[in-house]
Amino acid sequence: MPSLRNYDLFISHAWKYNEEYYALENLLSSADMFKYRNYSVPIHDPVIDPNTKVGQEKLADLIEAQIRPVQCVLVIAGMYAAHRFWIDKEVAIAQSYNKPIIGVIPKGQLRVPESVKFAAHEMVRWNTDSIISAIRSRAL
Structure with a gap:
């Protein structure tokens, strides 16, 4: 069997709303036949x-x-993203480097921030298979 590709990912996050970040990280880490490196740093540097x-x-x-x-x-397309300067900044930086953007809709959420919906190359629900399939098809 060929070796698995290791995906290099950045998971956008807000320091105030990091529960979903950690849940997504755990979801990806526990997925079968999927390897990734997380380049995002979710912990606030007090300096x-x-x-x-x-x-x-x-x-x-x-x-x-x-x-x-x-x-x-x-x-993560939580509604807090609609009012988050830093999430918009992360999206803008990703766009400046032509990085594929995948919007992940949290469980139970019906509305999605317009800024995320328009920036994303693909929107997926909070489902392991959907998220990993989007990563595999969109990653550079």
């Missing part, structure tokens, strides 16, 4: 203050460094 101009520039540089090498960006 960086995202409420200051210098902190915002530093954080934007760090996010860009995390997105640049990946093959695909996953955006």
